[in-house]
Amino acid sequence: MELRGMPVVKKMAEIDRVAVEELTAKGVIPTLAVIRVGEREDDLSYERGLMKRFDSVGAKVRSIVLDLDVSEEKLIETINECNEDKDIHGILLFRPLPKTIDEKKVIECVSPAKDVDCMCLENIAHTFAQDNEGFEPCTPSAVMEMLSANDIDLTGKNVVVIGRSMVVGKPLAMMLLKKNATVTLCHTRTKDLKGICQKADIICAAAGSPKMVDASFVREGQVIMDVGINVVDGALCGDVDYDGVKDIVEAVTPVPGGVGSVTTSVLLRHVIRGAQKSI
Amino acid sequence: MELRGMPVVKKMAEIDRVAVEELTAKGVIPTLAVIRVGEREDDLSYERGLMKRFDSVGAKVRSIVLDLDVSEEKLIETINECNEDKDIHGILLFRPLPKTIDEKKVIECVSPAKDVDCMCLENIAHTFAQDNEGFEPCTPSAVMEMLSANDIDLTGKNVVVIGRSMVVGKPLAMMLLKKNATVTLCHTRTKDLKGICQKADIICAAAGSPKMVDASFVREGQVIMDVGINVVDGALCGDVDYDGVKDIVEAVTPVPGGVGSVTTSVLLRHVIRGAQKSI
Numbered sequence A, B: 001m002e003l004r005g006m007p008v009v010k011k012m013a014e015i016d017r018v019a020v021e022e023l024t025a026k027g028v029i030p031t032l033a034v035i036r037v038g039e040r041e042d043d044l045s046y047e048r049g050l051m052k053r054f055d056s057v058g059a060k061v062r063s064i065v066l067d068l069d070v071s072e073e074k075l076i077e078t079i080n081e082c083n084e085d086k087d088i089h090g091i092l093l094f095r096p097l098p099k100t101i102d103e104k105k106v107i108e109c110v111s112p113a114k115d116v117d118c119m120c121l122e123n124i125a126h127t128f129a130q131d132n133e134g135f136e137p138c139t140p141s142a143v144m145e146m147l148s149a150n151d152i153d154l155t156g157k158n159v160v161v162i163g164r165s166m167v168v169g170k171p172l173a174m175m176l177l178k179k180n181a182t183v184t185l186c187h188t189r190t191k192d193l194k195g196i197c198q199k200a201d202i203i204c205a206a207a208g209s210p211k212m213v214d215a216s217f218v219r220e221g222q223v224i225m226d227v228g229i230n231v232v233d234g235a236l237c238g239d240v241d242y243d244g245v246k247d248i249v250e251a252v253t254p255v256p257g258g259v260g261s262v263t264t265s266v267l268l269r270h271v272i273r274g275a276q277k278s279i
Helices: A006-025 A041-057 A072-084 A103-107 A121-129 A138-149 A169-178 A193-199 A259-278 B006-025 B041-057 B072-084 B103-107 B121-129 B138-149 B169-178 B193-199 B259-278
Strands: A031-037 A060-066 A090-093 A158-162 A182-186 A202-205 A223-226 A230-232 A235-237 B031-037 B060-066 B090-093 B158-162 B182-186 B202-205 B223-226 B230-232 B235-237
Touching (some): A006 A041, A006 A138, A031 A041, A041 A060, A041 A259, A060 A072, A072 A090, A090 A259, A138 A169, A138 A223, A158 A193, A169 B169, B031 B041, B031 B072, B031 B259, B041 B259, B060 B072, B121 B169, B138 B223, B158 B169, B169 B182, B182 B193
Parallel strands (some): A031 A060, A158 A182, B031 B090, B158 B182, B158 B202, B202 B223
Antiparallel strands (some): A182 B182, A230 A235, B230 B235
């Protein structure tokens, strides 16, 4: 079975559309401020995707563009304006920032209540604690949304997470743990990764290594969540060798069209939650 | 082999004594403020242990005792006084607090720079990120100190952590991961915990379940770190059936006399670090 993102996106949009309507009736239009320094093609492409997704449910994206040579002071001033603006419910800051800017310092200027992609320490702590406060990072949340939308129960399941980053691997492990999975965190220094993966019920690949999870890592009955986004010979591919595993395992997410496509919907949902909390 | 805490405590004390001497020569005596509400016997006993350990290297513990019916305002005022007092380098707040007090709110009043046992969100985030900033919780740090002092390399090792609490299991998993271990987080909902433990190189038991890790969980060559502290029939015991496993495994920590005895030394080290940063 191919686990596609679009059915999940559509399910989420049905709920989100109603929530936005209710907010709009109260005079509140859920709005994300995107702060972008420069004109990087990746950022522009992501921004266009955001605008389309937000627009489809009646929410808004406000794009704030700063010059590449913007000062740290000016960037912080811009963030503070967004923090104080009651019509903005979420702030997304494209990274990496120019090297002249202290990224850690700037990130901490974003109000935790508007930090919808979990950049700042307060939301990172809530993600670790899994205390249902704050905002969790969007990509691992998208994995959880896909598992939930496909009725994949996690209690007692052995889940292998490949990759220990702060944007995917580690937060995803905490979310899976909260759902009572037994979680094994693997990485570049793991020995016998193949053996560990073969024993798993679910594999979440977030290693940033093109097609590394191939047929030799998997067995029948498994669910494979591919969080990788790599470009090889000009084409997108994940961390999973999709064609190699698809006829062996129970279910696998494609790249593109899998987890990545749900990430924007999670961000939208966070902005809606921010708007709901603001009234 | 029995992995006792005392040799580690002594090794740490040698280094700490020199550090305290250097600080004292500069007019700074590393000082921990213990804020205690009421006269709970557990707290008093722990406080006496702290005083003895701190005293042995020339550091100080200042005990601040508040009545059981203390108001939230008064407690926060006391914390703020400690935050502002330049002669205090660490603050330990005994918990649980009386139910009339909002514990979460009070904890966040402790300055992160003096939060030497990682209670507040900022230090929790640093522990999750493992970015070498802030203070990590003392008990899992004691496990790491014991592994390190016994030259137990973690790279590529399969480590099973039993228990997913915010004071031991989850932070310990992050610390082990930082040292390149492959970490499996297990808990009450884990299936075939015995089988998972048997395959591990190292088992860290922090489940709060007396003697649950018995001979059937282990095999030869393993290292067993027992973080449990339970009272059964008036006697202390860990989460590991020490007598049952000691002749099978390579090394195991006793309870008492194991990990627990190192915790206070970690706290002392944190206070010294706080004092060093204050000048």
